[in-house]
Amino acid sequence: MNRLLFEKTGRAAYMSHLDLMRTVPRAFMRAGVAIKHTEGFNPHAFVSVAMPLSVYQESICELLNFELLPGEISLEQLPEKLNSCLPEGIKVLKAYDARRPFKQIEALEAKITLTYDRGGAAEKTEALTELFGRSQLVINKKTKSGYKDTDVRPGIKSVSFAAAGENIVECLCTVSAKEPVLNPEAVVTVINTLAPEHAPDFYRIMRLSLRDAEGKIFE
Amino acid sequence: MEEKLERILRKVQKPARYTGGELNQIIKENCGVNVAFCFPDLYEIGMSNLGMRILYAVMNKMEDVSCQRVFAPWTDMEKEMRENDVPLYALETGKPVKEFDIIAFTLGYEMAYSQVLNMLDLAGVPLHAADRHGIENIVIAGGVCVYNGEPLADFVDVFSLGEGEEALPEFIDLYRKAKNEGWSKKRFLRAAADIEGFYVPSLYDISYNSDGTVAAITPLDGAPAVITKRIVRDMDKALYPTDMIVPSMEIVHDRVTLELFRGCIRGCRFCQAGYVYRPVRSKSVETLLEQARESLESSGYQEVSLSSLSSSDYRPLADLCDGLLEYCEPRKTSLSLPSLRADNFSVELMEKVQKVRKSGLTFAPEAGSQRLRDAINKNVREEDVLNACRVAFEGGWNQVKLYFMLGLPTETDEDVVAIAELAFKVLREWKMHASNKARGVRITVSTSFFVPKPHTPYQWEQQITMEEYERRCTLLKDSMRTKAIGYNWHDGKTSYLEAALARGDRRLGKVIEKAWELGARLDGWSETFDFDLWMRAFSECGVDPDFYATRERGEDEILPWDMVFVGVNKEHFKLERSLSRKDRLSPDCRAGCMHCGADCLNGGKCDE
Incomplete structure (x- = not known):
């Protein structure tokens, strides 16, 4: 099994996961690199992504499994070749043999940039730090069996806030990537639900890294 | 991307429609002539249009010319754009349409007319050609609709007739000269009218008879009496x-x-x-x-x-x-x-x-009876259709779609019922010849409502009324003898409006504008099409849509599109x-x- 480490940023953040699953196989086709296809009536490229990324979120740590067919170019040459065949914002950083399975991914580190149009970033930082210091954070969250009140505090492994100028609060968080998985977006939902007076006017989410059980970077 | 835009993209469906950044998009900075190429429908429709793709390449291949794409926003995006003062922009660079030299539209469907006005308005460009005084924001339109562009004559500066591969570069070169030399708009348009295939509606005076028909088409300022479309040889x-x-x-x-x-x-x-x-x-x-x-x-x-x-x-x-x-x-x-x-x-x-x-396989016999197929010159015999279906069924196909039109000139009830009979015969072919009956069969009959179009032998014909069309749909539905055959029919209202606009004249400009003011948008979509609103626009403007849709023209009548030669x-x-x-x-x-x-x-x- 082979693996790509790639970024999905900027305009590409608006591409859905399904769009991505069409775009990457096409990039292989364009690059003239043959990869394994499924058998059957409607053969399609055999690719899988570690953790589907929500629309609007960016990432610098996406992982995708594929399998080069024998006789294809070397993995070292692949990033350059694919990058000329991918849309703006999707950039392959590395191609390599996958040694560890996706199931060893335990956590996800993300940066959330919260924008406050009316300023007051310092006070917001203080208030949010206090909010996330609570032992329980119950929000109405979508689960497999519909919307349910759920305590998301256990899923937030670490979280910190820091003001960056008058209008911006930067949040660094690590959330569970194992069942029950927590989308970093839940941090914003917590703010909007439990402290609506501190709801941001706009926010961005950027995935920074995937982590294993020891907290080391998973690639 | 600007944060202002990002903020509204969070609130709309399918934001990828509005971002650009796709593979192979062309970005050229600092060009002398900039063209905003507008498609008056959604991204996923416009990007499927081969003509637009060809002309995008043609223009971007020109030295010192940049062409960027613009599509119509869906209603959710339009609402956000208006509320947040985001003007219509081009996908490649986000540059506002208002900053482009040339605003080009491609018109393939009459139901897009209200969207042309809407896009100009979203861009912050005056709707009326007469209110755009300078040489910037020249509005040009091409595509199959402009063989009768008269309903849009108030809004469009120049119509490009025929294929644009060779014609558009000539037009753009003239524009560059005019821009560099500081020509007036009047001088530029007069010169554009001398390029073969370009029709400048403001250079033609249209007068009308008391019965509403066109009395005369008079070229002004030496403009050509007839404009011949361009082709690629x-x-x-x-x-x-x-x-x-x-x-x-x-x-x-x-x-x-x-x-x-x-x-x-x-x-x-x-x-x-x-x-x-x-x-x-x-x-x-x-x-x-x-x-x-x-x-x-x-x-x-x-x-x-x-x-x-x-x-x-x-x-x-x-x-x-x-x-x-x-x-x-x-x-x-x-x-x-x-x-x-x-x-x-x-x-x-x-x-x-x-x-x-x-x-699946699709055949379009267009009419059910041999007599009517001969009358419309379809040149397909019933045995051809049945034979083709038999071959398909023997080969293992089990899905056949059959397309027909209702309301064709000379159509009788017998012709309508013959559609059901033909579909039934196709089903019989399947029963007799299918190689694999276990999978069942899907035969679908679809009918559309015939719209007489300019530059065809039926350009003088009346369209049947909507009531008559619906009666024939019901007749056909009742003639279907089996549930194995599905039947879909098009909405008659859309085709009636299409008929009025297709053979319209300049007096429809105010109707289109009124309809747009009343909220007409993306009329080709059933979610947004509001027929009553259009009828209100016609009646408020004192224009009778029947005059254009259901009236038979005399062969000696001057037709609104008579200055165009295809x-x-x-x-x-x-x-x-x-x-x-x-x-x-x-x-x-x-x-x-x-x-x-x-x-x-x-x-x-x-x-x-």
Whole structure:
């Protein structure tokens, strides 16, 4: 099994996961690199992504499994070749043999940039730090069996806030990537639900890294 | 991307429609002439349009010219744009449309007219040509609708008639000269009218008779009395963009489209495309194979579609399919044909298109009875349809779609019922010949409401009323004897409005504007189309839509589009109309030339 480490940023953040699953196989086709296809009536490229990324979120740590067919170019040459065949914002950083399975991914580190149009970033930082210091954070969250009140505090492994100028609060968080998985977006939902007076006017989410059980970077 | 835009993209569906950034988009900075190429419908429709892709490449290939794409926003995005003061922008760079020199529209469907106004308004550009005084924001429109662009004459500065590959660069060069030398708009438009194929509506005065018909079309300031459409003579040399933009989201035609030829040898009397794209000009097999290979390689698509008005009339079709399959099969790439003629459908052809993947078959007999098929010159016999279906069923296909029109000139109830009978006979073919009955069969009959179009033998005909159309739909529905055949029909209201706009004149400009003011948007979409609103616009403007839709014109009447020459003589249309009334066929162009006149555009050559 082979693996790509790639970024999905900027305009590409608006591409859905399904769009991505069409775009990457096409990039292989364009690059003239043959990869394994499924058998059957409607053969399609055999690719899988570690953790589907929500629309609007960016990432610098996406992982995708594929399998080069024998006789294809070397993995070292692949990033350059694919990058000329991918849309703006999707950039392959590395191609390599996958040694560890996706199931060893335990956590996800993300940066959330919260924008406050009316300023007051310092006070917001203080208030949010206090909010996330609570032992329980119950929000109405979508689960497999519909919307349910759920305590998301256990899923937030670490979280910190820091003001960056008058209008911006930067949040660094690590959330569970194992069942029950927590989308970093839940941090914003917590703010909007439990402290609506501190709801941001706009926010961005950027995935920074995937982590294993020891907290080391998973690639 | 600006944060202001990002904020509103969070609130709309399918934001990828509005971001750009796809593979192979072209960004050229600091060009002397900038063109905003507007498609008055959604991204996924516009990006499926081959003409737009070709002209995008043509313009961007010009030195010092930049062309960027603009699509219509869906209602949710429009609302956000208006509330947040985000003007209409081009996808490549986000530059506001108002900052472009030339604002070009491609018009393929009359129901997009309200969206042209809406896009100008969203751009912050005055709607009326007369209110745009300078040479900036010149509004030009092309596409099949502009063979009668009169309903949009108030809003559009210049109409580009015919194929743009060669004509548009001439227009842009003139624009560059005018811009560099500081010409007035008046001077520029007068000069543009001297380029062949460009119609400047403000240079024509239209007067009317007391009965509402056109009294005279008077060219002003020495403008030409007749404007002849432009064509590309040598299709092998025509630019075809093989490094096409690959949308990141799914679009309607998400595949490589190969255009085998332009024009059509068939001469179906209802078909505007069949006349306005004449004369027939083909690409060679070598050109097509090379274009297919390059496009598939540069796009990564795994499907190629053969697209022409009647692809099975391409002379070397077998050679082309063989060559394509040789390339496609090992790459798991499929080959598809959008619709087939029943009279030259063969086992071999079917096997070729199904080799990689199998999809449904579509035939368009257009009319149920032989008499009516002869009257419209469809040139397809019932045994052709049944034979084609039998071949398909024997080959293992189990889905057939049959397309018909209701309201064709001379149609009687017998002709309507004959549609059900034909579908039933197709079902019987399946029962007798299907190779695999276990999978069942899906036969779908679809009917649309005939819209008489300019530049066809039926340009003088009345459209039947909506009530009559609905009666015939019900008659057909009641004639279907089995549930194994599905029946869909088009909404009559859309086709009635389409008929009024298609053969309209300049007096419809105020109706379109009123409808837009009342909220008309994206009228081709059932979610947004509001018929009552349009009827209110007609009545508030004191214009009767029946005058345009359901009135039969006299053959000596001056038609609003008489200043436009598509290459086919009016006498030919009259002859075809009279043959239609006698249920008489004309041969196809290959079997016998009827001297329509279109070869004059190509130095006497047609279908060589």
